[in-house]
Structure formats: structure tokens, C-alpha cells
Amino acid sequence: MTDDIKATAKGSPGVNETRIRVRYAETDQMGVVYHSNHFIWFEVGRVELLRQLGFSYKEMESADDCFIAVVDARCRYKAPVRYDDMVVVRTYLKQVREKLIHFGYELVSEDGGRLLAEGETTHIVADGQMKPRKLPEKYLRVFRAAAQV
Amino acid sequence: MTDDIKATAKGSPGVNETRIRVRYAETDQMGVVYHSNHFIWFEVGRVELLRQLGFSYKEMESADDCFIAVVDARCRYKAPVRYDDMVVVRTYLKQVREKLIHFGYELVSEDGGRLLAEGETTHIVADGQMKPRKLPEKYLRVFRAAAQV
Amino acid sequence: MTDDIKATAKGSPGVNETRIRVRYAETDQMGVVYHSNHFIWFEVGRVELLRQLGFSYKEMESADDCFIAVVDARCRYKAPVRYDDMVVVRTYLKQVREKLIHFGYELVSEDGGRLLAEGETTHIVADGQMKPRKLPEKYLRVFRAAAQV
Amino acid sequence: MTDDIKATAKGSPGVNETRIRVRYAETDQMGVVYHSNHFIWFEVGRVELLRQLGFSYKEMESADDCFIAVVDARCRYKAPVRYDDMVVVRTYLKQVREKLIHFGYELVSEDGGRLLAEGETTHIVADGQMKPRKLPEKYLRVFRAAAQV
Numbered sequence: 001m002t003d004d005i006k007a008t009a010k011g012s013p014g015v016n017e018t019r020i021r022v023r024y025a026e027t028d029q030m031g032v033v034y035h036s037n038h039f040i041w042f043e044v045g046r047v048e049l050l051r052q053l054g055f056s057y058k059e060m061e062s063a064d065d066c067f068i069a070v071v072d073a074r075c076r077y078k079a080p081v082r083y084d085d086m087v088v089v090r091t092y093l094k095q096v097r098e099k100l101i102h103f104g105y106e107l108v109s110e111d112g113g114r115l116l117a118e119g120e121t122t123h124i125v126a127d128g129q130m131k132p133r134k135l136p137e138k139y140l141r142v143f144r145a146a147a148q149v
Numbered sequence: 150m151t152d153d154i155k156a157t158a159k160g161s162p163g164v165n166e167t168r169i170r171v172r173y174a175e176t177d178q179m180g181v182v183y184h185s186n187h188f189i190w191f192e193v194g195r196v197e198l199l200r201q202l203g204f205s206y207k208e209m210e211s212a213d214d215c216f217i218a219v220v221d222a223r224c225r226y227k228a229p230v231r232y233d234d235m236v237v238v239r240t241y242l243k244q245v246r247e248k249l250i251h252f253g254y255e256l257v258s259e260d261g262g263r264l265l266a267e268g269e270t271t272h273i274v275a276d277g278q279m280k281p282r283k284l285p286e287k288y289l290r291v292f293r294a295a296a297q298v
Numbered sequence: 299m300t301d302d303i304k305a306t307a308k309g310s311p312g313v314n315e316t317r318i319r320v321r322y323a324e325t326d327q328m329g330v331v332y333h334s335n336h337f338i339w340f341e342v343g344r345v346e347l348l349r350q351l352g353f354s355y356k357e358m359e360s361a362d363d364c365f366i367a368v369v370d371a372r373c374r375y376k377a378p379v380r381y382d383d384m385v386v387v388r389t390y391l392k393q394v395r396e397k398l399i400h401f402g403y404e405l406v407s408e409d410g411g412r413l414l415a416e417g418e419t420t421h422i423v424a425d426g427q428m429k430p431r432k433l434p435e436k437y438l439r440v441f442r443a444a445a446q447v
Numbered sequence: 448m449t450d451d452i453k454a455t456a457k458g459s460p461g462v463n464e465t466r467i468r469v470r471y472a473e474t475d476q477m478g479v480v481y482h483s484n485h486f487i488w489f490e491v492g493r494v495e496l497l498r499q500l501g502f503s504y505k506e507m508e509s510a511d512d513c514f515i516a517v518v519d520a521r522c523r524y525k526a527p528v529r530y531d532d533m534v535v536v537r538t539y540l541k542q543v544r545e546k547l548i549h550f551g552y553e554l555v556s557e558d559g560g561r562l563l564a565e566g567e568t569t570h571i572v573a574d575g576q577m578k579p580r581k582l583p584e585k586y587l588r589v590f591r592a593a594a595q596v
Contacts (some may be wrong), residue, residue, distance in 0.1 A: 024326055024327070024332070024490050025326065025490060028322055028325050029322070029325035029326070029473075035222055036189050036192075036568055037185070039184065040185050040470060043470065043472060044470055047471070058531040064505065069229075074221075074224075077219055121270065172338060173481070174338045174481050174483060177474050178471070178474040178478045185470070192323060193321055196322070197447070232476055333486065334484070334487050367524075370519065370521070375516075386484040428527060
């Protein structure tokens with residue numbers, strides 16, 4: 001990455017950077033990563049951002065009966081991503097409400113920080129029966145603080 | 150599907166309807182289809198719309214050196230999709246330009262036509278080396294006609 | 299398919315034939331279907347064989363608390379499978395015991411019946427908590443009859 | 448992992464250990480990792496073993512026109528793998544011939560080294576047109592040495 005991106009990321013507790021090595025299975029016959037995989041990487045980024053904020057999404061589901069179900073997902077593809085590339089997923093909270101969470105993402109190449117893709121996802125907070133519920137206070141407080149960074 | 154949706158689809162050469170049976174592999178531990186799979190189904194819909202218009206995307210790549218690379222993809226999720234459900238992918242051309250194609254999609258349940266998701270993708274026309282190129286005339290003419298329906 | 303394969307399949311209630319159109323997402327940069335997808339197609343075949351035998355695997359799980367968890371899976375790849383090919387999955391029961399089910403598979407090309415791959419999977423019968431259990435009698439009887447064909 | 452497994456792995460240049468965090472996308476509605484994903488993890492292990500031996504599979508394809516196409520793949524599932532688990536993929540060379548390579552795999556849990564799955568894959572050496580060819584000498588020498596460890 002370019003230095004300024006690195007600086008931003010490292011200086012901010014509200015941005016997670018996770019490195020992902022592109023798998024052969026993720027490529028298609030065009031010789032690049034198939035475009036639906038970017039959304040899987042976004043999800044990896046979300047989970048790691050939560051971990052960075054002190055939470056386990058696994059426990060959020062199992063202990064707190066709190067799921068964040070995707071209601072909107074978007075990705076803009078800026079450059080092809082290739083097999084064996086190391087990709088950095090930068091994930092941050094854009095907006096946090098009691099029943100709605102909005103994440104933003106940037107995929108950048110590890111060498112040089114070229115922007116490969118950017119996107120966002122919107123999630124509603126739901127219980128295990130998929131009924132809308134409020135985000136428990138402990139998450140809400142930390143997520144809101146992270147979103148304001 | 151409700152009758153009016155069916156009517157629209159069947160009456161229009163510019164809309165393709167393809168049925169997809171949800172695979173076990175496409176579900177996640179929330180008990181519903183994982184959200185990145187919707188984009189794979191959109192792609193299935195695109196290919197079948199092209200076939201309905203008289204083209205094979207396979208030949209478009211191999212014979213005409215013409216690829217349509219995704220530059221923007223979005224999905225809005227309206228209802229959970231479950232294992233073994235039969236989903237109808239409705240695909241249509243929203244806008245066609247010499248170097249840019251814009252598709253729209255609706256996923257509806259086969260029984261009753263409940264809207265499950267809707268989305269759109271934007272594609273640039275490229276050659277095998279991923280360089281932008283114009284859409285060959287034979288496709289352009291038919292795509293434009295289909296988009297105006 | 300060649301006529302004799304067709305004959306076998308059509309004449310036998312114990313063999314299911316399901317056609318699958320290869321998706322772009324299933325290819326890799328070698329220009330062929332990535333090898334883990336064959337196992338997903340096997341699963342599609344299993345579900346359709348069950349349906350042919352009068353059962354819904356979905357209900358087997360939800361109504362009878364009966365899961366068939368894979369304990370062994372194998373595939374031998376005979377020929378590359380390519381994008382947009384129509385593949386026929388031939389699925390049959392090899393052996394059925396109270397707590398163990400053994401399926402066999404052949405993937406053949408729709409045009410000409412060339413053998414593309416063959417494989418088998420072994421499953422234990424389990425409840426929703428993944429504890430081993432016996433296959434309910436109604437399944438056992440029909441599965442055994444189908445395996446003897 | 449248990450200490451003895453760790454010792455074997457760390458003491459041996461012929462065994463690669465790669466850690467993989469289970470993604471939400473890799474689970475299914477049974478609440479465990481869907482079984483075809485194990486083969487994708489095996490592939491990740493192969494690539495990392497090659498890297499450990501001083502090679503890049505990416506360059507093996509692009510610079511040496513040398514592909515290793517799967518002709519046989521098998522996995523025995525010993526224990527369910529769950530979301531967010533950290534899995535260790537242990538990959539080693541079982542047998543190396545001029546035109547055929549045989550890899551072995553163990554998946555073990557990071558905490559405690561419980562065996563989750565074990566498997567093997569057989570690959571033929573091929574060029575970009577999928578024609579069989581001999582493994583270039585530089586790979587053959589190193590692979591054979593690694594297989595004898």
C-alpha cells in the first residue's frame with residue numbers, strides 16, 4: 001500500500017486491514033477472480049473488524065442471538081484481481097443505528113496499495129428466527145464509537 | 150409467480166426467466182442462501198437472456214473475442230431464500246451502449262412470485278486481454294432492441 | 299449419451315439423471331470446471347435421486363430430524379468439463395445400511411455420453427445434533443429396493 | 448496441535464502447515480463446513496507447500512507452461528468443522544513421478560490438533576493445452592527429495 005493508506009489504517013481503530021491470498025478456486029476462465037468472491041472477502045473483513053473491536057461474530061450469534069443479515073450489497077470493480085495475489089481488505093463502519101449497520105470496504109493490492117474494488121453492505125439486526133431486533137447495547141456503543149473515527 | 154409478472158415476462162422477448170433450484174452448498178449456517186450466490190444466479194440469468202436473444206456467451210468469448218467484465222454489481226435482498234426452493238431469475242437489459250451494458254434482475258419465488266431480491270450489474274465490453282472494445286454490431290443491434298422493450 | 303447408458307438409466311428407477319448447465323463461476327483460470335464443484339453436483343444428484351424415490355431431503359431434515367452427513371467423498375476426473383456444457387449427473391445407491399448410505403455417481407456429457415468423472419460418497423445417518431441414528435424405516439425400505447436394482 | 452504433530456511438521460521440510468480461518472460462506476445449513484470446501488483448502492495447502500519448497504505455482508503455470516491437473520481427489524471427514532474455527536492444513540508429497548504427483552493432507556484443529564479430515568489428490572502434469580508432459584527437472588528433483596522425507 002501507499003504510505004498514506006497504511007498510515008490511515010494503522011492509526012485508526014475503526015478500520016480493519018486483513019490480508020487474503022487469492023485461491024485458485026476463486027478464479028474463472030477469464031483468468032481473474034470471479035466477481036462474487038469479493039462479497040465473501042467483504043464478509044471476512046467484517047468479522048475481522050468485529051474481532052479488532054473486541055467481539056466475536058460467532059458469539060454474537062450463539063451467545064447473544066444477534067445476527068446481522070445483509071439487505072443490500074454493492075461492489076465497484078476497479079482492477080482485475082489475479083490468482084495468488086495478496087489482497088488487503090480494508091473494512092470500516094460507515095453508519096450504525098439500533099437496527100441497521102452499514103459497512104464500507106476497499107480492496108487494495110498489498111504491493112503498492114492499488115485500489116482493486118470498493119463496496120458497501122447494509123445489514124439489519126435480527127434474531128435467530130430472522131425477526132428484526134435491536135443491537136445489544138455493548139455492541140452499539142463500540143460500533144458507534146468506531147463509526148465516528 | 151403472480152399472473153401479471155408472468156404475463157410481462159412471457160410477453161416480452163427482452164426478459165428472460167430461468168428457474169434455479171437452490172443447492173445445499175448455497176446455504177449457510179443461518180439456514181438461508183449465502184448472499185454472494187445471488188450474483189452467481191444473476192450471471193446464469195445473463196447467459197440465458199443472451200441465449201434467448203440468439204447468442205451464446207461462450208461463442209461471444211471464443212469466436213468474437215468479446216468479454217463483458219463486471220464493473221459494478223448490486224443486490225437488494227428482500228426475503229430469505231431457502232434450500233430446495235425453486236427460484237425464478239428474471240433478467241433484462243436496462244441500457245446498452247457500445248462499450249457498456251447494464252442488466253437488471255429480479256429473483257422471485259416460483260410459487261406465488263414473491264420478490265426475493267432485485268439487483269443490477271454494469272459491464273464493460275473487453276477483449277481477451279481485458280482491453281476495452283466496442284460491442285460487435287450484431288450484438289449491439291439485438292441488445293438495443295431488447296433493451297427498448 | 300450413448301444409447302446403452304440412456305437405456306440403463308431410463309429403465310432403472312434406482313438411477314437418477316439430472317442435467318446441469320456449467321456456470322461461469324464454476325470455471326477456473328485453467329479454463330475448465332474447478333474440481334471441487336463436482337462434489338456439489340454429486341449433492342444435486344443425491345437430492346434428485348431422493349425426489350425420484352418419492353422423498354424430499356428438505357423434509358427428511360426438517361420433519362424427520364434425519365441428516366445424511368458425508369464421511370467419505372471421492373471423485374476420479376476423466377475429462378475436463380467446460381463452461382456452458384450440459385452435464386448429466388447419474389446418481390445411484392450403491393449400498394444401504396441402517397446407519398450408513400453409499401452413493402455412486404457418473405458425470406457424462408449430454409452430447410454423446412462421454413464419461414467426464416465418476417465418484418462415490420459415504421454418509422452416516424445423524425440427527426440435528428449430529429448424533430448417529432438409524433434411518434427411519436420408510437426411507438430404509440425404499441432405499442434398499444433402489445440399491446438392489 | 449498436540450506437540451508430536453507440531454514436532455513432525457516443524458521438523459520436516461516436506462510438510463507444509465497452513466492456517467485457514469473458516470469463512471461464513473463455507474458453512475451450510477447443517478451448521479458446519481460444507482464438504483466440498485475441504486478440497487479447496489487442500490489446494491491452498493498444495494500451493495503453500497510448493498512455496499515452502501521454493502516454487503510459485505503461479506510461475507509454474509505462466510513461466511514453465513506446467514499445470515498439475517487433478518485426476519483423483521478423496522477426503523475422509525472425521526469431525527465437523529465450524530464457522531470461525533482455525534484449521535491447520537498439513538500438506539505433503541506422497542509420491543512423485545515424471546508425469547504424476549500424489550499429495551496427502553491432514554486437516555487438524557489449531558487448538559489441540561484434533562484430526563478433522565484427511566485426504567489425498569493425484570495430479571497429472573500437463574501443458575496449457577492440457578496435454579500430458581513431464582515435470583521439469585528443477586521441480587522433479589526438489590519434489591522427490593521432499594517426498595522422501
